[in-house]
Amino acid sequence: MAKGDKPIALDMSKAATMEPMPDNTKVLCAISGWEGGQSAAGNPSVHVEATVVKPETAGIKNRKLFDDINLENEYTLGRLLTLLKGVGWSEEEVRAMKALPEFDDVNGLQFCCVVGIRASEQYGDRNTMKRILPASAYTE
Numbered sequence: 001m002a003k004g005d006k007p008i009a010l011d012m013s014k015a016a017t018m019e020p021m022p023d024n025t026k027v028l029c030a031i032s033g034w035e036g037g038q039s040a041a042g043n044p045s046v047h048v049e050a051t052v053v054k055p056e057t058a059g060i061k062n063r064k065l066f067d068d069i070n071l072e073n074e075y076t077l078g079r080l081l082t083l084l085k086g087v088g089w090s091e092e093e094v095r096a097m098k099a100l101p102e103f104d105d106v107n108g109l110q111f112c113c114v115v116g117i118r119a120s121e122q123y124g125d126r127n128t129m130k131r132i133l134p135a136s137a138y139t140e
Helices: 074-086 091-095
Strands: 026-038 044-054 064-070 110-118 126-134
Touching (some): 064 074, 064 126, 074 126
Antiparallel strands (some): 026 044, 044 064, 110 126
């Protein structure tokens, strides 16, 4: 805060934290963030943010899931292939790509995700995108 600025008032009595969704929860997600860049090791990667659309259960809808996909080897490229197929591109279309799609090309596209839990004593447990499936795989 700059000198002379008024402090920002907070009411921390309303603060809440969320526990991770249960392992193997199936959710319908929409891509809400997509940014190409580099991993900590300097390899090309894409940071993916997905927003839970369904179920509409309080505490689950609108949650965010994140994945960082390394674009350096065949296995992690396979994860990107699975994600792009999950949002509706054919395998042939994805395999023909010569560049990472832009955010506008994927923004809002939906896919089904099976949620996992990454345990962390330091940061607290958090959800991960364990498995990616086509949006049509989601059922309530």
